[in-house]
Amino acid sequence: MSPFKSHMQTALLEARAAAERGEVPVGALILGADGTVLAQAGNRTRELCDPTAHAEILAIRAACAALGSERLTGCALYVTLEPCAMCAAAISAARIARVYYGASDPKSGGVAQGARVFDRAQSHHRPDVYDGIAGAEAEELLREFFAERRGT
Numbered sequence: 001m002s003p004f005k006s007h008m009q010t011a012l013l014e015a016r017a018a019a020e021r022g023e024v025p026v027g028a029l030i031l032g033a034d035g036t037v038l039a040q041a042g043n044r045t046r047e048l049c050d051p052t053a054h055a056e057i058l059a060i061r062a063a064c065a066a067l068g069s070e071r072l073t074g075c076a077l078y079v080t081l082e083p084c085a086m087c088a089a090a091i092s093a094a095r096i097a098r099v100y101y102g103a104s105d106p107k108s109g110g111v112a113q114g115a116r117v118f119d120r121a122q123s124h125h126r127p128d129v130y131d132g133i134a135g136a137e138a139e140e141l142l143r144e145f146f147a148e149r150r151g152t
């Protein structure tokens with residue numbers, strides 16, 4: 001398995017664990033500039049009563065704490081769903097070099113649609129973005145989760 005696929009598999013495991021906690025199944029992983037895994041996280045908005053506790057935000061906080069830095073220069077973020085506008089702004093502020101995401105998010109996505117945060121002149125830093133990495137799996141996970149919650 002290619003390295004970027006295996007990191008996305010770990011992010012998918014985080015997404016599955018989030019679903020088991022009753023959270024929207026989104027998972028993220030941050031790789032350091034040297035290729036070591038700095039952080040991995042799943043959504044915890046319900047558990048933490050925190051609307052900002054998206055997988056990406058939790059992973060960015062943990063990776064910054066691990067490096068003792070407010071910047072994640074040279075790091076890569078893997079996330080199972082297209083980041084929302086809030087997370088995209090945090091990714092830009094953290095100076096993350098590369099973003100790999102799975103499913104696109106027509107409702108809340110802020111990268112390829114909606115706010116398109118990285119395309120704004122106000123964006124301080126534009127990471128390289130690669131979409132559709134294990135996108136079908138990430139989408140299926142979300143579909144199952146919302147189908148179960150609707151009781152269908």
Ligand SMILES: [Zn+2]
Binds near residue numbers: 083084088
């Ligand atoms: Zn987000």
